[in-house]
Amino acid sequence: MHDIILITGNVKFNITLDPTIWIFDDRRFELADRITETEGLAIEIEPFILHAEPAENTTKAICHLEDGENITISLATLLSSYLCFAIDGKPVKDGGPALLYFADGSNKENPIKGIQQIELV
Secondary structure (H helix, E strand, C coil): CCCCEEEEECECCCEEECHHHHHHCCCCEEHHHCCCCCCCEEEECHHHHHHCCECCCCCEEEEEECCCCEEEEEHHHHHCCEEEEEECCEECCCCCCCEEECCCCCCCCCCECCEEEEEEC
């Protein structure tokens, strides 16, 4: 398991995210406050993606997972998603370092796990 997530691809700046430090970030929130029947601490992913400065023609994100699988989602879906980085006050280990939840809660039973890299295309 890796403790970081890379943001790469069609961006001006590659970004390295370290979810273990978000426990100290004032932007964190209880995931259950945004998506019912979930638990953990989360942070919005949008500021990190915008900080990478995606090119104007970027429309999708490919989540490269630890098991070798790739999941492609729209850039709009990614921008409104949350990264859950802690459950019961401890860093996410199973599927960590962070779990990706869509803002509409449509994947709350099966968040995207084991993300090593988010490649914008």
